[in-house]
Amino acid sequence: VEEFVAKSWETGVDVFRIFDSLNWMPNMEKSIEAVRKRTDGIAEVAMCYTGDIQDSSRTKYTLQYYKQFARDIENSGAHILCIKDMSGLLKPMAAYELISELKQTINIPIHLHTHDTSSLQAATYLKAIEAGVDVVDCCIGAMSGLTSQPNLNAVVEMMRFQERENSYNIEVLNQHSTYWEAVREYYYPFESGMKSSSAEVFYHEIPGGQYSNLKPQAESLGLGDKIEEIKKSYREVNEIFGDIVKVTPSSKVVGDMALFMVSSNLTKEDILTKGENISFPESVVSLFKGDIGQPVGGFEPKLQKLILKDVKPYTERPNEHLTPINFDKELEAFKEKFDPSVTFTDLLSYLLYPKVFEEFYAKRKEYGDVWHIPTLNFFYGLKDDEEVLIDIDRGKSIMVRLLTCSEPDEEGKRKVFMRLNGQTRIIEVQDRSRKVAVKENLKIEKSNNKQVGAPLQGKLSQVLIKQGEEVKRNQPLFVIEAMKMETTVAANDSGKIKDIILSPGSMVKTDDLVLVME
Incomplete structure (x- = not known):
């Protein structure tokens, strides 16, 4: 991390936003020290905002908690305090109260960052500005709103003729917005699927960046039609985990667990009563082991034991083990x-x-360096007889013209005929749009506890044992991987591996039979 900071400064980074996903100060101290000692940059240290300081029923993340944390951040050597509100939970009146109190508590500038999932955050910025916040994060109009930040163009207009107006040229900003609106159309397949703002975020508390990834992650697990269940499960997982701060990577852990529960048809009660026989996602095990750090108030001991089983946790800074x-x-x-x-x-x-x-x-x-290909052609290819100029280096370009494509052969491969700088070339590519026969794997028999199946859809990335091997209870057997989420399946009982049905690299669905024990 120290070398990363030094190299980042050397290559042009001047402001370092330092945060910990659990608001654990020991995890940030080394980075703050590295910025101050090895660069002339600015250490902007963040406290992640969650909960609602005006809700008296929520006693974990109170105004006093944030004031003390701000003092700790200032005393650590921070140049700027950042309030990192990744879910957009900071409401206008709460923002006014929080900023007002922090201004009387610390002497360093305050920078507010939020996401506009509910469309409330422009009002939050207005009240924060009234309270004296020094900096707010905005996004150019065409890329703003929803899971992004509030609209920069609108905030500029909001502050026009006011005491704290900044002299931005709104015409130029609108021109930039028009440009990015056109660019954004190329990336529409990667949109979050969210068509309008939603106050539901105050219920599930899913951070903006994670919400954007939730749909493709759910689809990769075959859960594309269960988004509402996943959002409900996300809230339940947060309650089970003790209402932790949810920012990458802690938010991903909560999301992994929510996806795992929906995929495996598990309820909150199942986790608490049957947890000793459940193989939890790797990220969940890592969190409760202490690999990310320590949450406010610590982990609930019984749940930690349930998840870790025979793994011993630690409470010191994770990097001390490196x-x-x-x-x-x-x-x-x-x-x-x-x-x-x-x-x-x-x-x-x-x-x-x-x-x-x-x-x-x-x-x-x-x-090769595919980023030289124009965005439209990179994502959507060329039409017959279409030509594109690709600049691959300064003063060096290639002209590509697509002539035609053959029909797919029995293996689903097509011949692509093209001209490269006027010379005809033929290449062979796999047509992934062709429908292929889907091989169905054997399913486990629910009543047979000697059969071990996949707990979720994904790829069988590793098989950790051999046929005939004696294994002990809780010994890892195999790993399932699905879009940034890994789950290691362990043995529920001691025994001998009778048969391994599937090999590494196999695609599996929930309850597909992977191996049999004696």
Whole structure:
């Protein structure tokens, strides 16, 4: 993390927003220290807002809690305090009260960040500005609102002729908005599916960024028609977990658990009464082990034991368990593993996110620098006889014209005829739109406790045991992976592996039979 901060400063980052998804100060101290000692940048330290300070029935995240946390942040060496309201829960009158009190509590500037899921947040900004907030986060008009931030263009107009007006050129902002409106149309398949604002966010408290990912994640698990159940389950999981702060990555854990419960038809009561025989998602186990940090008030001991089973948790800072890195040796080994062209920044990416970097590297090796392709053509391809100019480097371009495509063969492959800089080329590609026969796997018999099945839809990424192997209770058997969520399935009882039905890489659905025990 320290090297990442130093390298980020070197490559142009000047403001570092530092936050912890559980508002746990020990997790932020090293980053704050790194910014102050190894850069001349600004350490903007965030406190994540959740709950409702004006709701007297919610006693965990009170005004006094936020005031004390703000003092701790200022004392840690922060240059700016950020209020990070990822779900858009901070209501206008609560914002006025919170900012007013914080202005009397600390002496550093206050920066407010929120998401506009309910469409209430422009009013929240107005009251925060009245209370003296120093900075608010906005988004250009065409990209604003809903799970994004409040509309910059509208906020500029809202403050026109007021005491704290900023002299933005609204005509220029509107021109930028028109441009981004056109760009956004290219990305419509990745929209959250949310057509209008919803005050439901005050019920389920799903952060804006996570809400955007919820639909595709649910669809990957075969739960695209159960979004409402998932939102309800999200609230239930938050209650089970003890009303934790929900910001990446803690919000993802709550989301993983909600998806897992809906996929496995589990209720809140099932978790509490049958948890000892349930294999929970890896992210849930990691949270309760202490890998992310410690929540306000700690974990509920009985639930923690239920989820961790034989795994021992810890309460100290997670990174204290890491071995110090020799970057010279690591870079040398890194170049040997990949290729000599990889850089130190690539190494940092790999150390922080090894699996993600490996996938990125493999795709880049296979397809090259695809970001040179115009967005429209990248997502939607070319029509017959359409031509596109691709700038691949300064002063270096290629002209691609699609001539035609053959009909798919028996394997679903098409020949693509094109001209590359005037020269005819033919390549063969798999037509993924072709319907193929779907192989159905065997299902477990619910009454047979010797059969072990998949708890959710996804890919069988790892089988951790061998046929004939003796296994103990709670020993990991296999891993199911589904769009950023991994679940390790463990043995409910000791026994011997009689038969392994499916191999790694197999696509599975809920209750597909994976292995049989004696």
